[in-house]
Structures are given as C-alpha cells and as structure tokens.
Amino acid sequence: MNDEQKVDASLSTEPGWKNKISNPAQLGGIETAILDNGLGRGNRIAWINTGTGLRYKVVFDRGMDIADAFYNQYSLAWLSHGGFTAPQPQSDKGIDWLRTFGGGLLTTCGLSHVGGPEKDEFGERGVHGQISNTPAEIVSIIQPDPVAGKMDISITGIIKETKVFGPSLELRRTISGRLGEPTIRIHDEVINRGNTPTPLMLLYHFNFGYPLVDEGTEILWKGQWQPRFGSKNARIFREGNDFKKCPAPIDDHLGTGEEVVFIDPTANDSGECTCGLSNTKIGLKVEINFNKSELPHLINWQHWGKGEYVTGIEPATNPPIGQAQARANKELIFLYPYETRTFDLAINALEI
Template sequence: MGEGNKPWEGKVGNAQQIGGIETAVLDNGSGKGVRIAWIDTGAGLRYKLVLDRAMDVASASFGAHALSWISQVGITPPSPFTSEGLDWLRTFGGGLVTTCGLSHVGGPEEDEQGKRGLHGSISNLPAEICSVKQPDLGNGDLDMHISGIIRESSVFGPHLVLKRTISGTLGKPYLKIRDEVTNDSNLAAPHMLLYHVNFGWPLIDEGSQIIWSGKWESRDGDLENRIFNEKNDFKSCPPPLKAHAGFGEDVAFIQPEPESDGLCRAGIYNPDLGFALRMSFSKNQLPWLINWQHWGENEYVTALEPGTHPPIGQQQARKDGSLIMLKPGEKRQYELQFDIITGQKDIASFVNHNQ
C-alpha cells in the first residue's frame, strides 16, 4: 500500500479486516493470565507481544512460515524474583526478541556490588501500557503503535525505566522497536542492554544463510573453535548437531560493520522460502553483535544479538572501563527494526553487502 494508493477504498469499513493491534489475556497452559498483543501488519507479517514480559516479541510469522524460535518453556508469567544464577533459563521462552539487561548482560556473578543472575531481570518485568494507536483508514493514517513503561527498580535504587514503543504501518511487512532507558534515581546507575533475537525453523534450516559482516572472534578465543573457525562455513545453517545437546553451543562476538548511513544490517535468508528477514540497528547505539549457534536436536536455533556490550557481565565491563554509568536523569535511546525482503534484487544487495 504505497502512499496515495488505497485499494481498500469503498470496500473496507473496519481496519481490523486488514490488520491492526489486538490485546488479549492467555487463559490456558503455562502462560495462563499473561497479557499479550497480536499485531497484524496486513502484509503477511504477524507477531505476538508478551506485555507482561517487557513487551518482548514472542512468535512471529510471514505468511505460512514461522520466523522465531520458541523454546520448550514457552510463555510464562513474569518472575521478577528469579534473578539469581541460571534462573533466567526457566522463563526463557525464546521468541523473536527477548530483552536482556538493563543493568547486566552475561552469566551469573557476584561481587561487592551484589549478585546478578544470567542476563538481568528486565524480561521478567511487566509493562504498564500507556497507549495503543490503531490505523485509521478513513483519514488515510496507516500508522499503528503500542507503547508501555517497564521499571527495573528497588527501594534506595537503582531505578531504571524503559519506555518502549513498537510500531508499524498497515500494509508494510516491518516492525520497529524504539526504546528509551532513563536513570530515574538520584545516584549513577550501571547500564547494559542486549536484544536476544532468536530465529527458528523454517526460516533457519539446512542451507539458510546467516547474514552479518564485521570483525569477529569466538567467545572462548579458540582459533580452532568447532564452529567459529576460518575453515568452517559458520554462516550456513547445518543440520542438528549431537555436539550441541544440552548446554552445547558456540558463540561469536562481532564488531558489526555499518553501512554508509551508519546502520548495521544482519538477518537470515532462506533461499527455499524466497525471502529474507533483515534487522537494522545503529552502530553508535549498539556497537556489538553476538551470534549464538545452538543446533541441538529439537532445540534448533541461532540468534543475532545487537547490544551495548557482548555478554561479558557487569563485573568485567566495570573492570575494562566499558560499563555505561547513567547519571541521574540521563537517557539512552535505541532503535531496532525488522523487515521482510522479497524482491530478488533487494535480497541480493542485502546478502552481498554482508558477505
């Protein structure tokens, strides 16, 4: 639906016939009582937000094809007090986007600053929904968005506030996440943020291409890492691997290469499906990209994770001087966009530019 083009004019009286935002509450299973929102772009892209889990993006599909990986855990209620050790894994539903942070990204750790569990607590906190804007066909306004506030707070601080808006345009297959993180306390507060973007079958399959460019090294620093080594084609999805059973995984830390507009682009292209899912983010806002590969049987997933830091933890970031300390009232803005590419020329440009 290009600007000025109204193929629905005179034929549709309710925008929900094409798409829009629908909120609901799950009433069965592990997610019973959890608030969600379905967003239908009216262009083949449809996705589900979990409002009680930081408005993270759970299932997503384009046409008949799933895009995101859904873990065996699935959707669960928020668990703000399961923030020690590996508790995070007990509520990690996968999904297209799981937010990590806001003050710690990485494994469990403890120091004089306190205890921190895997990847922080923000994804286990519910949002206060502030506004829902639906497309208005009558006025030709096709924009839609849903906005909310998530608070990572404690008495005596820190108080980090995430204002999140997820938006799109009716008739266009994309979604945009716009985040603003504010230190709402009277003391400086540590800040780390990572978007855990998880792709699943059939978008990833044998022969699907993992698209990114930039300098990289394996997390373990081993030049002979079984996946991330110069002799291996680690940008092509393999079949399930027995070596990745259980906790088996391999990870690369990437310094992504921005294009001329300052944006980095990464994603997945499955030639058999005929489309690519492209993710765009600012190098200035999110200077790191992580590629997690976990090809376990029935746990077949790869993730591309833009972040302010690699998942090294607050302790290491403090030691190496990279930890962000937000002053009282200080804000940081982040944008992350996903779009579906179907034209062969556009796909070729995306893939070739990120070889």
C-alpha cells in the same frame, strides 16, 4: 510523462480497499487479549497484523518482548519447550533466567547486566538481568484508521527495573509499524530515575527458528569477529569454516552444546548496521537494522541441538561478559541521574 505528472498520478491513485471495508481490522491492526491456559496463563498479549503477511505477538507482561512471529505461512521465531511463561520477577539469581526463557522473536536482556551469573561488592546478578521478567504498564495503543489516512500502528509501555535506594532504571518502549509495510520498529528510551549513576547493559536477543532457519539458510552479518572463549576452544567459529550457513542438527549441541561469537559489526556511511537471515528455499529474508553508535556490538549464538534448533542474532551495548568484567575492562556504561539513552531497531521481512 514528466516527473511532475508522475507525482500527480501517484497522488490520485486510490487504494484497492477504498469504499470496500467496514472495519479497519479487515486490513490489520492490534488485537489485545489475556492468555487463559498453560504456563503463560494470565499474560497480557497483543497480536499485531501489518496487513502484509507479517504478524507477531507482543507479551506485555514479559517486558513487551515479542513471542511468535510469522510471515505468511512461515514462522520466523524459535520458541523454547516452555514458551513464554508468566513473569517471575524474582528469577534474577544464578541461572533461574533459563527456566523462563521463552525464546521468541525478541527477548530483552538487561537493563543493568548482560551475561552469566555473578556476585561482587556491587551485588548479585543472575543471567541476563530481570527486565524480560517484568510486566509493562501500557500507556498507549494506537490503532490504524485507513479511511482517515492513518496507517500507523503502535504500542507504548513502561517497564521498570527498580528498588528502594536504587538503582532505578526505566525502559519506555514503543513497538510500531504501518499497515502495508512488513516492518517492526522498536524505539526504546532508558532513563535513570535514581539519584546515583547506574550501570547500563542492554542486549536484544533475537531468536530465529524453523522454517526460516533450516539447512542452508544464510546467516547475514559483516565485521571482525572473535569466538567467545577464543579460537583454540572454538569448533564452529574457526577460520575456514562456513559458520554463516545453518547446518543440520548436530550431536555436539545436545544438552548444553552451543557456540557464540562476538562481532564488531560493519556499519555503512550513516552508521547503520544490517544483519539477519536469508532462506532461498522459502524465498524469505529477515533483516535487522540498527545504529552502531547506539549498539556497537553484535553477537551470534548458534545452538543446533535436535529439537532445540536455533540461532540468535543479538545487537548490544556490550558483549554478554557480565557487569563485573565490563567494569574491569573499563567498558561499563553508566547512566547519570535523569540521563536518557535511546535505541532504535527495525526488523524487515523481505521476499527474495
């Protein structure tokens, strides 16, 4: 069979579901709901089913972050004890953010500050900013229609970080995919709606947990690295340690125990970076792909406490050093009035 005949054959191949489904939801799609119980009561959510075994929950009222995520029977995400609470927009001082940190597959940090609490002549900023505690205005939900050949699914919303006299940043987020593909795509556009230059700091806090994360799971990233508090203070991220393999829970990480490494990720010839996790015991790998020109930094958070067993893999515009230190280092990004920056990431579930 020549190449032309192969193309013709592929075009004539009919899907197995043709003439056999009454409703597109039999294959997948988007189901919206409102939680009616617990700490997350009142949160608007959407369950997205890709029809491949990959399904995940988007929390509209928490910056369109992603909470639970599964591939077949396996959970991908770590969830904190409290899970996703109702939004608390005033939790932007000190370490209040930790009270509302649900974990989940994705918690967005920013838009103008990523790091610990700080106060200076430019204002007071709490841990990791306020965008994840801000509800979204949903402007579009696109459902699939397989019979009409429309396999794309997407949700678009607008989340605002704003106050009178500024700053006024706006995040327009689209989470999308296609039926039959085990992929989550995130397209973010951040625009400065104010009339003065405004700092931009953005970090994608991906949080992975059991059973994807288990003893022996490989942590996948490449690049030059530096422990957050320097080599002398590092116990995990030291030359010679196998810190890219998940350990059993460790007593050193009870309570506030943790360790963080800052990575200059290696990109391919197209500028694309790949990171993630691989667990051969369950035959599953999750990859995150992003462009280094948009997100030049990568962070690996490891917290192996008993009952709080999690690792974070976090592409970012800056390491989480805070706005003040980034300013002092002359690394702080500014968006000028009506300037827009875009960020694209893809999360893929792969059987191995």
